[in-house]
Amino acid sequence: xxxINAFILGGILCALFQIxxxxxxxxxxxxxxxxxxxxxxLTPYGMxxxxxxxxxxxxxxxxxxxxxxxxSEMILLLSGNPMEIIITFGLFISLTLIGIVAGYVRxxxxxxxxxxxxx
Numbered sequence: 001x002x003x004i005n006a007f008i009l010g011g012i013l014c015a016l017f018q019i020x021x022x023x024x025x026x027x028x029x030x031x032x033x034x035x036x037x038x039x040x041x042l043t044p045y046g047m048x049x050x051x052x053x054x055x056x057x058x059x060x061x062x063x064x065x066x067x068x069x070x071x072s073e074m075i076l077l078l079s080g081n082p083m084e085i086i087i088t089f090g091l092f093i094s095l096t097l098i099g100i101v102a103g104y105v106r107x108x109x110x111x112x113x114x115x116x117x118x119x
Contacts, residue, residue: 009055043071
């Protein structure tokens, strides 16, 4: 049953964000930032914890949970434990760099294919 709940919750959240992106014509990064912010706003009210209890990985792999991570890390930072936030932001920076490198490689591959087609 846990897998079915994760599938249902993850599918509903993906569908909602996709519908939102289609109707607002926002680019995917802006929709991701919205999900990130929504997760940070819902965390103090316990809503993300309740959804994670019911849906498990259906929520935990979503961008909304990144907001949950930032909110909890800020609480740790404000309570005097800076190491956790250093690790979290280090991971975010690493993932950002991986995304930049992947985008550069993808653009290089597309550019080289276009040069081959142009010949």
